[in-house]
Amino acid sequence: MASPRPDPAAAAPGSLAKRTVRDFTFGRILGEGSYSTVMLGTDQTTGQQYAVKILDKRHIIKEKKTKYVNIERNTLNRLNHPLVVRLHFAFQDPTSLYFVLDYAEHGELLTLIRRCGQLPEVNARFYLAEIVTAVEYLHSRGVVHRDLKPENILLDRDMHIKLTDFGTAKLTDSADAGPPRANSFVGTAEYVSPELLTDKAVDRRSDLWALGCILYQLLSGRLPFKGANDYQTFQQIIRHEYTIPDDFSPAARDLVTQLLAANPADRIGAAGPDLAAVKAHPFFSGLDWRDLHLQVPPPLPAPSPPVGPWNGTASDDDEDLIDDSDLFQRLQALPVYEGGGALPADLGSYTLPRPSSSDPPTVSAASPPLRSPPRLVTTPPQPYTMPSYYDPHPSQSSLSYSSTQSPPDPHFHNLHHTELALHEGGKLSQSAQPWTWRGRLALRLSSLCPCICGSRP
Structure with a gap:
């Protein structure tokens, strides 16, 4: 039997006391999108569980998704039906927006x-x-x-x-629909x-x-x-x-x-x-x-054994x-078959923070974008650790390491000290970085014949 729904007027967004991040305890991740993460959140006062959608302001601004975030909130604000997910609260902090939604325990x-x-x-x-x-x-x-x-x-x-x-x-x-x-x-x-x-x-x-x-x-x-x-x-x-x-x-x-x-x-x-x-x-x-x-759904059949890789979905993205x-x-050019609630105003003035010298290396343009981690965690994040094959003394102009790249071949670790010597001597060009094939070739050649790269024996 379905659980009774609370009075819509009593639970409408904005009619209850304002919620903040501190009012919720966050658990496991329920899902991830291109600019959002959905986490299981528990109201510390009532114990009620929700699906909290956390939207990264930085990514929204950078990827010009503000329009779609506005549409989502305005749409949810006008809907109140037992078969449609419901928006209970919406709030923000300096880095993220939070939509507190119905929690569907059995997933998709x-x-x-x-x-x-x-x-x-x-x-x-x-x-x-x-x-x-x-x-x-x-x-x-x-x-x-x-x-x-x-x-x-x-x-x-x-x-x-x-x-x-x-x-x-x-x-x-609504004007939110915008021009085609x-x-x-x-x-x-x-x-x-x-x-x-x-x-x-x-x-x-x-x-x-x-x-x-x-x-x-x-x-x-x-x-x-x-x-x-x-x-x-x-x-x-x-x-x-x-x-x-x-x-x-x-x-x-x-x-x-x-x-x-x-x-x-x-x-x-x-x-x-x-x-x-x-x-x-x-x-x-x-x-x-x-x-x-309010009806009881028909009983479901026993799960079918897997018969191979799934190929019926649209996309994981x-x-x-x-x-x-x-x-x-x-x-x-193909033949056609001829058959029978706005975001807070301060979001628009949100500016992307400038990178500092302590930031991790910048991802190169050829690398896939890294998804921002959830802003809320139940344990402190682990400190950033540089891989053993990362050069700790690159110049700012030649910084092109990406954490999404695969580590070099096993021979590279043995040449780590040679790499540092070459880099400090200024003999390794920017076009032959140590994590590219040109860089590895230059390092091998330098170990076999130092005169090729101009380094001292």
């Missing part, structure tokens, strides 16, 4: 699909019905999710869904609708397409559109190339077909302001739509904003 719906392989139709019907109910509520509040996928659908303690991740949502009745961006889209490749790829247009009907992809994935354990890379996936979507497994029931086959209609106007539920047409489909025959969040004009030009 994708994990359930992976564990079961595919769900029986009775389970898929119940979970799709909850997703449809949540999406219908979003649309009634002027919100288009734009990134519906099993990774963004959580399961709470009673195995009911919680729709989450509104950073790329579109507020259709040329040569860009938001979403995850395997779930984007064809009109988004060809016309760069998005509305509530794009969420209906994603519902079709999710139903297909619930029943089969795999995605309807999945190529070797994003471009091939987009080709499949634009050409409407997918097959429905033979074990789908006639009702399931029909609903998937109507949701995955290439023409947005032909999708079931696209005509009316709500999703009554979807709810009336024979696939949901016999389902009681009243208070789904949640960086869903794609800007690629060349990609869109190639896609538009």
Whole structure:
């Protein structure tokens, strides 16, 4: 039985005493994104557990993500539904923003699909019905999710869904939606609708397409559109190339077909302001739509044994904003299937701190960006330790060591003292640093024939 929900008016953001970081005890990491970390937080006063999303201000400013953070908070502020994750508190400190959200103990719906392989139709019907109910509520509040996928659908303690991740949502009745961006889209490749790829247009009907992809994935354990890379996936979507497994029931086959209609106007539920047409489909025959969040979900089957590496997910990275004009030009050349609450004001003035001489080495441009560690830890952080093969006396102009690079070959350690002698003598050029192949070659040559590098024997 689902636990009773508190009075919304009493728990609305801003109606309770202001919370700070000191009011919470933080435990394990629940998830990590491109500019955020979600940690399990416990209110020290009530003992209530929450999912605390910690957003790094420095990364938000640097990567120009302020707009999406604003959209996420403004969207959460206008939503209050038992099947949608809820924002309880929001606060900040000098380095981070904190969103205190509902804690879903059973993780992502994708994990359930992976564990079961595919769900029986009775389970898929119940979970799709909850997703449809949540999406219908979003649309009634002027919100288009734009990134519906099993990774963004959580399961709470009673195995009911919680729709989450509104950073790329579109507020259709608000200026936060902003003007459409040329040569860009938001979403995850395997779930984007064809009109988004060809016309760069998005509305509530794009969420209906994603519902079709999710139903297909619930029943089969795999995605309807999945190529070797994003471009091939987009080709499949634009050409409407997918097959429905033979074990789908006639009702399931029909609903998937109507949701995955290439023409947005032909999708079931696209005509009316709500999703009554979807709810009336024979696939949901016999389902009681009243208070789904209070019903007991159908028992789940035993987990399926692993049969090989998982290849049905979209991506492990949640960086869903794609800007690629060349990609869109190639896609538009393909034949199209013609079938039936703002952030605090002081965030804008937040400036990035200037590096000091005691900072760790700067990551080179060729290296992947390092994700900022969580700002809150339960134990003091370990001091930064230089690797044994790191030169402690480089000049500032030649500093190019990256902690993401692999250590040099075993021979390099034996030449460490030779490296220091060469560097102090000024004979090792900036283009032949000791952690590059040129540097290692110069060091070996210097040990065999010192006159080559000009060092004294």
